[in-house]
Amino acid sequence: MSMVANESRFRVTGMDCAACGNKVDTAIRRLPGVEDVTVSVSTGAVKVRHADGFDAAAVTRQVRNLGYGAENADAADPATAGRHGHDHAGHRHDHPAEADLPWWRTKKARLTAACGAALLAAYLLGHLAPSLERPAVLAALAVGLVPVAWRAITAARFGTPFSIETLMSIAAIGAVFIGAEEEAATVVLLFLVGEMLEGLAASRARASIQGLSSLVxxxxxxxxxxxxxxxxxxxxxxxxxxxxxxxxxxxxxxxxxxxxxxxxxxxxxxxxxxxxxxxxxxxxxxxxxxxxxxxxxxxxxxxDNTIARVVRLVEEAQESKSPTERFIDRFSKVYTPAVLAVGFLIAVVPPLVVGADWSEWIYKGLAILLIGCPCALVISTPATIAAGLSAGARRGLLMKGGVVLETLGKITAVAFDKTGTLTMGKPVVTDVVALARPVRSILSLAAALEKGSSHPLALAILERAKADKAPVPPAFDAQAIPGEGVEGKVGGEAVFLGSPQAAGRRMALGEEHQARIAALNAEGKTVSVVLVGDEVAGSIAMRDEPRPDAREALAAMKAEGIRTVMLTGDNRTTAEAVAGGLGIEARAELLPQDKQRIVRELQAQGLVVAKVGDGINDAPALAAADIGIAMGGGTDVALETADAAVLHGRVRDVPDMIALSKATMGNIRVNIAIALGLKAVFLVTTVLGITGLWPAILADTGATVLVTANAMRLLSWTPR
Structure with missing residues (x-):
């Protein structure tokens, strides 16, 4: 059985941060027959690779035990069950899944509201009947804490003993024992508010890319x-x-x-x-x-339409983690147990060693547990990567995962293909040289002979005649002369359109005209001469012209200190003429393996190289480069070989992609600084006795919300 046949996809709702994803991952890995698990929090997709005869229902049971919604995407989506089982974004089921509800109707929002209402009722009751205040506050605490503690217990049962819920439960229960139940209830409420805000931010990130599906x-x-x-x-x-x-x-x-x-x-x-x-x-x-x-x-x-493929690619990209994200995942696995140990030592050592007050230091130890919640740190990177990938996809800049998004910002050299990448990929008429006849007449005669031909040069002449509103009269007895050109009768006159050599064999071209043709050839242009009767009417020059934004895009990269080079199989004259106009160094007359060799040479000079091409004859070079970027018009993008693609074939999309990568990495650095900085400040103030339990959880919730909001800013990223 092939690997794809042994891969099942599931749709999981209620995962709002990377810690949730880790819990789901760990729990599924414990099932017999599971070989590998990939969890994407940002898309709510879980991919499980497994042995034959695996019971897919066991996955949904295991995930539901953890308190998340789960369904088999393969079974739910018959259109894709036969293929990868992709759960296409925008796909809906008969019953409203948690992810499809407005945020205020989700389980988390309802629990937060219930806890808030119970706490408010307890305070009012405490004012009216002070003797009932303590039991009322404990009851309000139970409303919020019981579900949280239950999640901690199930997470521990399924392989995640050091979850955020565990830290939360220990801190709240400990606070009750030292008589700080009001603070404990406030802390639980703040924790639930933070979780609800995380859920809201996560669903916004999800909706941003799924919004593309609703365009169809x-x-x-x-x-x-x-x-x-x-x-x-x-x-x-x-x-x-x-x-x-x-x-x-x-x-x-x-x-x-x-x-x-x-x-x-x-x-x-x-x-x-x-x-x-x-x-x-x-x-x-x-x-x-x-x-x-x-x-x-x-x-x-x-x-398979462009939008479905973009959505699918972004979903798959969000499942592949960037180096920073993988490091933070590993770090958080060590970090949470370390926080528990530090909290325990702070609670126990001062009273035992110097006879300090037990209740004061236990309180400080519990506050340390809350400060230590790794929520903000763990979400800092994946939220930003997901937002960066979505922002790019909405502008036709596709990147296959966090690694690609991270590497793009480090690019120091870009090698471009010429035809179809830096140029439009089809010739256009650049010059009409009028000798014995006016310009419009020359275009009319040439277009009359070329009518009905699908040759690129013929199409260029017909296009220019149409643009200049030159009439196209009928041609009689028109026929192609192999290797020379076309001849026929137009308006009773014999007309020939062909190469300067073939025209020169029919009649003498003046010295001045020959010099003009040579100058046009030196600019990389193909020249066709028009003969009418016994006179040279004029000539038409054509060339595959650079894309309108190419020069500006290359200049933008140079300004950033990025070296640019053009690699082409075309002849040296044409290549140098195009490169000269664009201000880029050119290497011409190359075979696909030569392009690959040059990419490797640039890498040997210590450069991080991106290769931009149409992906067909460029496949070896695209694969060899640090980042291969396919230049494509939507449907036939060579996405298989490339790491990234610009769907709209604009050269300026390449510097934009690099700028997006830099913006994303800058955002991640700010997020990590916020997450760790706030923790450091509150750690010091708690040990000094300045702040307590609820400022600690407020700081953690605040950091998570700040980090997520900062990541969401990337969704509105626009190139300069």
Whole structure:
């Protein structure tokens, strides 16, 4: 049986921080037949690799025992059960899962409200009947503490004895024994408020990426036998033809087969200017038809459209941990038992050694337990990584996990492919040299001969004729002459369009014209000469031009001290001409293995190298680089070889991706400083007797909320 067949996916609700994830991970690993477990707190997904004959129901039972909601995503999602069992974001079930409820209706919010109400009632009762105050406060404490203590006991039973709930329960019960039950009840309430806020922040991070799924409309108009029938978007098959009216969202990835008009891609790409689409152009699910009626042939089923793949990639990326995150996970496993030990020593040593007051030092020891809660520290990194990955995905910058996001900020050299990466990937007419005929006439004659041809140079001439509104008259007896060009009759005149060498064999090209052609060739341009009757009408030069944002993007990288180099299989003249215009060093006439060799040479010089290419002939170099970035138009992104991808094929997305990585790593450093800094301050003030139990838990809750809020700031990240 293959590994994928032995992999089950589960949807778990109620996990709000990495500590929850660790509890679930540890509990599932104890089940017989489990080989590996991957828990993603940010997406609520759990992946279990297991032996044959494994009972998947045991996983849901084990997770529910810990107090979390759990269901088998494979069983719940028949569309994907046969494949990976991906639980696509936005996927809903008949009964409302905890994750689908508004925050104030979740279990945690209800428990917090009950505990708060009980505590308020106890204070009021205490004022009216002082003798009843203590039992009322103890009852209020029990409302909040019993569920917390029960979670501590179950976590210990399933392999996590040193949980945050354990620290909390010991501190609260200990406080009751030294007569500080009012503080204990306040501490439990603050702890529950903190947990509820964590849940709210975690669900916001989750919703941010799942919001992409809701961009795809639920229904689509499909043309069948000349009629438009409304069908569910999920059921669309490849090859179906959609009718997209002005203002409609496009329901699937596809190609325009009829009509032309503007399509607003802002929801998916963040690109503010609508893009003009005509027959043959690709369109993406979730974009809005802003112009006239379009007919679109579907090229990808619902589960494989651009948005579904982005969501799936981000979910998978959030499951793979960054180096910082792995370190903090290991650190927190040692940290919690160490906090228990320190708390115990502070409570016991001063009274035993110097005869200090037992109740005062036990109180300080309990406060240390609360200060030691590793919540804020443990959540500091995964929350930020999840927010960074989501912020990137919403702008078409896909990164496969925390490691990639972390490494991107360290890049010191970027190697670019030329065709289709730095350039548009198709030739355009750059110059029309008019000799015996005016410019529009030359374009008309050339376009007449090329009409109907699908050769890239022919398409460039037809495009320019259309842009310049040059009329395209019919051509008669038009035929291609292999290796030379095309000839035919236009308006009764014999016309030839072909290479300068072939034109020179038919009639003499003047010295001045030859010099002009040589100059255009030196700029890396392909020149075609137009002959009409017995005169040289003029010539047309074409070249694959750089993308409009390429120069600015390369300059931005240079300003950051990043070395840029262009690697291309194209001839040296063309490569140097394009590189000269962009201000980048060029290496030309390379085979795929040469590109890989150059990447390795740059690494040998101590540079951290990113390779940007279209991923097909660049596969060896993409794999060799520290980070491989695929440049792609949504559907055919070479995501398999690459570590990251820019979906919208903009060169400026590469420096933006590096900037996002730096912003994310800066955010993580601030978070760790907040988490550890607040602990250090309260540790000192508690030992000195300045602060007590409830300021300690308030500091911990406050740090967790601050850290999460700081991480969420990344969701609104925009490139400069």
């Amino acid at each position: 409309p639920k229904t689509a108009l499909v043309e069948k036998d000349g009629q438009a029938i409304e069908v569910p978007a999920e059921s669309l098959a490849v090859g179906a033809v959609l009718l997209v009216r002005p203002g409609d969202r496009i329901a699937a990835d596809g190609r325009v087969v009829e009509g032309s008009g503007e399509v607003d891609e802002a929801p998916v790409t963040g690109e503010s200017v609508p893009k003009r689409k005509s027959v043959g152009d690709p369109v993406f699910a979730g974009t809005v038809n802003a112009g006239s009626v379009l007919r679109v042939r579907v090229t990808a089923a619902a589960a």
